[in-house]
Amino acid sequence: xxxxxxxxxxxxxxxxxxxxxxxxxxxxxxxxxxxxxxxxxxxxxxxxxxxxxxxxxxxxxxxxxxxxxxxxxxxxxxxxxxxxxxxxxxxxxxxxxxxxxxxxxxxxxxxxxxxxxxxxxxxxxxxxxxxxxxxxxxxxxxxxxxxxxxxxxxxxxxxxxxxxxxxxxxxxxxxxxxxxxxxxxxxxxxxxxxxxxxxxxxxxxxxxxxxxxxxxxxxxxxxxxxxxxxxxxxxxxxxxxxxxxxxxxxxxxxxxxxxxxxxxxxxxxxxxxxxxxxxxxxxxxxxxxxxxxxxxxxxxxxxxxxxxxxxxxxxxxxxxxxxxxxxxxxxxxxxxxxxxxx
Amino acid sequence: xxxxxxxxxxxxxxxxxxxxxxxxxxxxxxxxxxxxxxxxxxxxxxxxxxxxxxxxxxxxxxxxxxxxxxxxxxxxxxxxxxxxxxxxxxxxxxxxxxxxxxxxxxxxxxxxxxxxxxxxxxxxxxxxxxxxxxxxxxxxxxxxxxxxxxxxxxxxxxxxxxxxxxxxxxxxxxxxxxxxxxxxxxxxxxxxxxxxxxxxxxxxxxxxxxxxxxxxxxxxxxxxxxxxxxxxxxxxxxxxxxxxxxxxxxxxxxxxxxxxxxxxxxxxxxxxxxxxxxxxxxxxxxxxxxxxxxxxxxxxxxxxxxxxxxxxxxxxxxxxxxxxxxxxxxxxxxxxxxxxxxxxxxxxxxxxxxxxxxxxxxxxxxxxxxxxxxxxxxxxxxxxxxxxxxxxxxxxxxxxxxxxxxxxxxxxxxxxxxxxxxxxxxxxxxxxxxxxxxxxxxxxxxxxxxxxxxxxxxxxxxxxxxxxxxxxxxxxxxxxxxxxxxxxxxxxxxxxxxxxxxxxxxxxxxxxxxxxxxxxxxxxxxxxxxxxxxxxxxxx
Numbered sequence: 044x045x046x047x048x049x050x051x052x053x054x055x056x057x058x059x060x061x062x063x064x065x066x067x068x069x070x071x072x073x074x075x076x077x078x079x080x081x082x083x084x085x086x087x088x089x090x091x092x093x094x095x096x097x098x099x100x101x102x103x104x105x106x107x108x109x110x111x112x113x114x115x116x117x118x119x120x121x122x123x124x125x126x127x128x129x130x131x132x133x134x135x136x137x138x139x140x141x142x143x144x145x146x147x148x149x150x151x152x153x154x155x156x157x158x159x160x161x162x163x164x165x166x167x168x169x170x171x172x173x174x175x176x177x178x179x180x181x182x183x184x185x186x187x188x189x190x191x192x193x194x195x196x197x198x199x200x201x202x203x204x205x206x207x208x209x210x211x212x213x214x215x216x217x218x219x220x221x222x223x224x225x226x227x228x229x230x231x232x233x234x235x236x237x238x239x240x241x242x243x244x245x246x247x248x249x250x251x252x253x254x255x256x257x258x259x260x261x262x263x264x265x266x267x268x269x270x271x272x273x274x275x276x277x278x279x280x281x282x283x284x285x286x287x288x289x290x291x292x293x294x295x296x297x298x299x300x301x302x303x304x305x306x307x308x309x310x311x312x313x314x315x316x317x318x319x320x321x322x323x324x325x326x327x328x329x330x331x332x333x334x335x336x337x338x339x340x341x342x343x344x345x346x347x348x349x350x351x352x353x354x355x356x357x358x359x360x361x362x363x364x365x366x367x368x369x370x371x372x373x374x375x376x377x378x379x380x381x382x383x384x385x
Numbered sequence: 386x387x388x389x390x391x392x393x394x395x396x397x398x399x400x401x402x403x404x405x406x407x408x409x410x411x412x413x414x415x416x417x418x419x420x421x422x423x424x425x426x427x428x429x430x431x432x433x434x435x436x437x438x439x440x441x442x443x444x445x446x447x448x449x450x451x452x453x454x455x456x457x458x459x460x461x462x463x464x465x466x467x468x469x470x471x472x473x474x475x476x477x478x479x480x481x482x483x484x485x486x487x488x489x490x491x492x493x494x495x496x497x498x499x500x501x502x503x504x505x506x507x508x509x510x511x512x513x514x515x516x517x518x519x520x521x522x523x524x525x526x527x528x529x530x531x532x533x534x535x536x537x538x539x540x541x542x543x544x545x546x547x548x549x550x551x552x553x554x555x556x557x558x559x560x561x562x563x564x565x566x567x568x569x570x571x572x573x574x575x576x577x578x579x580x581x582x583x584x585x586x587x588x589x590x591x592x593x594x595x596x597x598x599x600x601x602x603x604x605x606x607x608x609x610x611x612x613x614x615x616x617x618x619x620x621x622x623x624x625x626x627x628x629x630x631x632x633x634x635x636x637x638x639x640x641x642x643x644x645x646x647x648x649x650x651x652x653x654x655x656x657x658x659x660x661x662x663x664x665x666x667x668x669x670x671x672x673x674x675x676x677x678x679x680x681x682x683x684x685x686x687x688x689x690x691x692x693x694x695x696x697x698x699x700x701x702x703x704x705x706x707x708x709x710x711x712x713x714x715x716x717x718x719x720x721x722x723x724x725x726x727x728x729x730x731x732x733x734x735x736x737x738x739x740x741x742x743x744x745x746x747x748x749x750x751x752x753x754x755x756x757x758x759x760x761x762x763x764x765x766x767x768x769x770x771x772x773x774x775x776x777x778x779x780x781x782x783x784x785x786x787x788x789x790x791x792x793x794x795x796x797x798x799x800x801x802x803x804x805x806x807x808x809x810x811x812x813x814x815x816x817x818x819x820x821x822x823x824x825x826x827x828x829x830x831x832x833x834x835x836x837x838x839x840x841x842x843x844x845x846x847x848x849x850x851x852x853x854x855x856x857x858x859x860x861x862x863x864x865x866x867x868x869x870x871x872x873x874x875x876x877x878x879x880x881x882x883x884x885x886x887x888x889x890x891x892x893x894x895x896x897x898x899x900x901x902x903x904x905x906x907x908x909x910x911x912x913x914x915x916x917x918x919x920x921x922x923x924x925x
Contacts (some may be wrong), residue, residue, distance in 0.1 A: 081808040097439050097813065098523040131437040132430040132593060133609050143609070163810075197641050205645045212651040213642050214635055215611055219422065332637040334610045342428070345772075345802055 046225065047138060053080040056371065060364040064357075068120070071356040072113055075349045082129060082347040103129065116353070125357070126350030129342060135354035138339065143358065144229025145216060146328075146335035150321050152232075152251055153258035158313065161263045165270025165309075169241060181266055187264030193326035196257040199332065203306045211249045215332040254331040260322055262316045269312045273305035305378055318363055419630040420443045421653040421904065421922070422645060423915060424637045429613055432604060432807060433592040434567055434897035435519055435526045443635075444567050445914035449615055451570035451598040452481040452623040454493055454512065454549075455561065459908055468909040471828040474561060478507060478571060478625040480597070488556050495547040499622040501573045501599045509543035514574030516541045516551075518587045526568050532827065533563025534863065539670055557863035559827055569913055573597040601627050601918045607834050613707040615917060628906075628921035647672055647899050653922075654900040654907065659776050660719035663897035673867075676897030677909035678723050681833050682824025684777065685888040686785060687847040692817040694764050695847075699754045699884045705744040706751035707792045709784050714892045717781040728893050733879040736872050738830035739893050751792045763793025770798075770820040778820050781891060810846045811854040821846050822894070826911050830875050831861040835887060838878075849887035853876060 083100035100106050103116065119126060125135035168180035173375050203210040211218055215229050221338035224234035232251065235244035277283060278301050286296045336355065343351035405744070427442040434447040451771070458473030463786040479493040489771040499507040519526040530536065533559045542550045547583040553560060563569070572592060581592035585588045596604055598647050601623060602615035635652070637643045644662055647655040650671060658666065658674070666675040688704060693702055728741040755761055768786060770778035774904035779800075786796045796818065801809060810816050823844035825832045837840050840850040864871050896913055904917040 073426045081812070084807045095524045095528055102437055130430060130440070131428065131609055132436070132438060138609070200642060200645055205649060208649070212646055212649070214424075214637060214646065214651075219420075219633055302632075329638045330633070330642055332639065332642060334608075334612075338638065345841075369840070 048192075052375070053368065053372065056368045057364075064360060064366065067356060067360045068117075069351075071353045072116060074379070075347070075352050076109060078344075078347050082349065085346055113366070120164070125153075126352035128343060128348050128351035130346045130348040131339075131353065135350050137351065138351070139354055139358050140229070142334055142336045142339050143362075145333060146230065146324070146337065148230040148322055149251065149254055149258065149327075149333060149335065150317065150324070151234050152255040153320065154262060154313070154317055156259035157262040157266055157316075160259070161266035161271050162253075162309070164263075165267045166274055166297075168271045169274030170297065172275070176272075180271060184264040184268050187260050187262075187267075191326070192257055192261050192324065192382060193330050195260055196254065196327050196330040199253045199257055211246070213253060213331045213333060214250075216250055217243070217246055248333075253332055256326050257327050257330075258320060262320055265312050265316055266309065269309050270305065273308045274301060277301045277305045303377065307374065310370060310373055310377065314366060319365055321359070321362070403903065404476060407698075410488075410544075411865075412418045414841045417848065419459050419632075420633065421629050421917075422633045422635060423654045423656055423917065423919060424460050424635050424643045424652045425656050425915075426636075426638055426640060427888075428610055429607075429634070430609065431593050432596045432607065433521050433589055434556050435568065435587070436589040436593050437522075437524050439574070442914055445916075446596070446604070447567045447570050448910075448914055449602045449632075449917050450596055450600040450604060452480070452499070452507075452600050453476045453565060453567075453570050453573070455565040456567050456624075457562075457911075462676070464488050466675050466909060467907070468677045468680075471680065471911070474565060475624075476513070488553075490550055490552045490559070490699055492544070493549045493551075496622050497547055498621055502595065502603050502618060503573070503576075504618075505573065505575055507571060508546045509549035509601050510546070511574045511742070512549045512571050513538075513541045513543045514577060515571045516569060518572070519569055522587055522589070524791055526778050529566060529568045530563070531828070531834070533560045535559065535560065535563065535569070552814065555863055556865075557831065559831070560863045562827050564699060566799055567914075570634065573599075583686070586775065594629055594761075599623070600630065605631070612865070615636050624918070625702075627918045629917065630918045631853070632920075634917075638730070644899075646689065652880075652901075654898060654905045654915065654920070656898050657901045657913070660721040660895070660897065663721055663895075663899065666899045667750060670848060671903050672899050674897055675907050675909070676721060676895040678825050678893050679909075680828045680911050681724065681738065681826075681894050682822065682894060683717075683723070683888070683890045684781070684820065684822045684892055684894055685817075687819055687821045688886075689814065689817045689819070689847050690850070691814070691848045692766075694760050695765065695800065695817065697758050697760070698885060699758050700760055701889070702744075703751040703754035703758075703792060704789065704794070704891060705886050705889045706747045706754065706796070707788045708744075708891070709788045710744075710891065711744050711746070713781050713784045716784060717777045718894065721893075721895040721897060723895075725890035728883075731883055733876050733883070735874040736830055736879070738833060738875075738879065739890060740879070741840075742886070742890055744889070746788070748788075748791050755794075755855060761793075763795065765795045765797065767799045767819075768796040768818045769801050769810070769816045769817075771810070772800045772802045773806065774820070774822060775800065777894075781820060788892045808841060811843050814848050816846065820848065821888070821892075824911075824913075828911060829866065830879070831864075833861050833877055834882075838882065842884050845887075847887035849885070851881065851885065854881055854885075857881075861891050 061281050082102060083096050091196060104112060128135050131138060137193055164180050172178060188277040201215050201290045206211060217223060224231060224238045224240055224243055227234050227237050232244055233248035235247055283296060283301055284302050324335065327333065328335040340355040343355065405785045418477055418574060424613055425442060429443045429446060431443045432446050433439060434444060435754045450650040454477060456477045457469040457471060459467050460470040460477050461467050464696060473747050476498055478495055480496045482491055482493045484491045496511060501507060507798060520530045520536060520538060534554045540552045540554065545551055576597040577588045577749050580588040601618055601621045603618050604613065604614040606614040615633045617627055637646065640659060643655045648669060652736045663676060666672045714720060714724060725739060725741050727745045728743040731743045733740060768782055770782050771834050782798050786798060789796045808822065810819055825836060825838050836844040838849050838854050839858055840855065857874050861871060861874050896905060896909055900907055903923045905923045906921045908916055908919050910916055
């Protein structure tokens with residue numbers, strides 16, 4: 044019974060996502076065309092004349108009318124062809140498949156570190172208001188949001204790579220001595236483990252460490268604050284007082300009753316932070332030469348690379364839809380009330 | 386119960402994750418002795434320079450993996466920097482070449498032992514196919530071939546397997562040097578013909594990812610957006626075998642990271658470092674910085690003659706007197722550039738180009754010139770620069786703004802992003818006042834003037850249109866430089882550029898690279914790309 048109602052929720056959500064995706068396809072198409080600048084002139088190279096620019100415009104299909112271009116675009120999209128990026132010269136779909144796992148791996152590891160640190164910190168701060176832990180929590184969160192990520196990244200590189208030489212050279216996902224493990228998930232750490240290659244696994248993890256910590260410091264702030272706030276609110280509520288009055292142990296009250304209820308806003312924040320981080324960690328990617336999706340999108344945008352921008356937005360939109368869905372499902376697991384409403 | 390486990394697990398993992406930076410880097414990751422690592426800040430987007438959309442950083446692939454008929458030699462400057470020598474042509478695939486007695490064709494004898502990587506011999510038919518490709522594909526390759534009067538497939542003739550002839554359309558001093566620029570590289574026509582299709586007759590899609598050449602290096606691995614690995618072709622016949630067996634070119638977008646890497650010695654060469662880093666890195670013990678002025682290249686301020694105040698020559702001259710040149714060179718280029726102001730005479734002494742213009746910072750003179758015009762009360766004008774060149778463009782623009790303010794011209798700074806820049810500045814030519822940095826590959830003054838002072842040509846973003854200048858450029862462009870008529874005409878062109886100032890040069894930029902002290906053989910090229918074939922390690 045319960046399982047079926049959850050399936051309905053999932054199905055309903057997926058159906059609801061379709062108009063959103065259609066809207067995104069239309070809007071990104073129009074927006075990219077509305078960008079100032081002429082990709083044909085840009086890609087014609089340093090010594091182009093009017094003729095060669097016209098030739099290139101033709102070869103890019105930009106000499107056709109907008110509706111014509113849109114129909115061609117839709118046709119390709121249906122066949123799963125996102126087109127070819129002119130700036131990188133690679134098929135957009137292949138490139139996204141390469142870069143999305145890099146971004147996902149980094150973001151997931153960062154969020155993992157961040158959650159692992161933020162939740163205990165938030166709980167401790169909430170249970171001991173105005174104590175040393177609370178002040179520490181306040182300091183870390185303020186520092187986390189106010190320091191720009193590229194700055195934190197550069198400081199970490201400076202200290203752990205340049206001065207101490209503890210971290211490997213910040214040159215992307217793997218050092219020279221290693222070759223990427225055969226692709227299964229696209230996560231180098233997971234793929235290396237699947238291939239049973241512990242050395243490459245260690246190397247990939249080493250490369251991940253600094254960028255992931257940089258991102259974790261940044262995402263820690265909203266999570267710790269949210270945990271602390273939610274815990275404070277729940278701890279002050281009637282049912283916790285009742286539970287305490289009934290003589291339940293402090294532990295039981297804290298983890299079973301208070302924490303479970305405080306988790307809901309934290310999950311919401313986590314979802315937001317995740318989606319934000321995935322697309323917005325361009326600066327971290329630049330500092331660590333991480334071949335992620337954010338820098339890809341920015342570079343494509345700067346040179347009016349239509350296919351790449353459209354592909355990126357579409358991929359991110361799809362990901363957001365799936366992410367929101369996942370969060371809703373997690374909700375129903377954490378909070379029994381949600382499932383019933385259907 | 387299970388939540389407690391979750392919490393314990395989380396904190397345990399948190400602890401292990403926080404230990405990660407303390408992992409020691411393994412010795413295995415240091416590169417072996419015959420391998421060097423080059424860091425670049427930009428991304429290589431294709432292995433085929435003839436293809437539409439191939440970007441500047443990709444030129445280096447063509448240079449290192451393909452052969453041309455000819456190449457430029459090198460020379461050592463007084464500063465000790467090794468640079469290419471425009472006046473010295475050497476054979477790469479060509480064993481010898483002979484210009485016909487009537488001066489209307491040139492015949493090349495190809496090296497008989499030269500082979501493509503797959504073992505097939507390089508023949509005149511391959512050269513012809515490659516040249517046909519360059520003049521037929523359109524876009525950049527065709528334009529660059531045309532600069533050397535190489536325009537039609539009928540000009541190229543494979544006489545036998547090892548004899549190749551080019552028929553000239555006109556006698557031009559630019560034809561032979563144009564064969565040594567990156568564009569006329571030789572591909573395997575066998576592979577090309579096999580992979581061609583009706584839609585793609587020159588197999589650009591194939592060569593885009595899968596090169597087939599005869600050059601000193603092969604592409605061992607290409608991970609777009611991350612790295613390119615060259616491995617030496619031990620059968621190379623184009624020149625002395627390179628010393629380095631494998632070259633890893635890594636894309637490291639952040640300049641700060643590249644700098645940390647070169648200072649730590651984890652990379653051998655940081656190609657093209659900004660002036661500020663060049664200046665600072667030069668003081669480090671384990672790093673050396675090599676730079677040379679880029680031939681035929683100028684950073685210039687361009688007033689657009691389509692716009693009202695700048696139609697008046699005196700306004701342009703007033704601006705040329707109102708620029709704090711020295712400060713600009715010191716703050717925008719950290720002194721890494723050749724001054725282009727302060728010439729004593731208004732007549733050029735010789736035909737060297739670029740050479741200093743007869744202007745200097747003189748606000749009184751600027752005010753006086755401006756007061757002779759209807760704009761003596763000053764005016765407002767947007768001052769634009771390309772965001773892609775913001776490194777020097779931004780500080781230069783700010784200083785120019787200050788200078789102009791002192792003679793009553795109010796400049797508002799506009800930053801234009803990359804894609805728009807080309808369209809606005811070079812194609813539509815509608816930026817009233819802007820910074821421009823054209824550099825000509827072929828190192829002759831007439832070639833620079835052809836691109837930058839002729840109406841309609843791409844880099845004439847000032848819309849300069851002068852009948853005498855157009856005539857002079859037309860006369861000199863193909864004329865041999867030792868023709869007695871050449872020097873007087875060029876002098877006249879330079880004098881006109883001094884007087885009319887449609888382009889106000891700020892300085893001649895340097896191209897600097899930082900490398901480990903034990904890396905040798907770094908050479909500065911007109912194409913502003915690393916030629917890894919010449920690199921070697923001194924200690925090894």
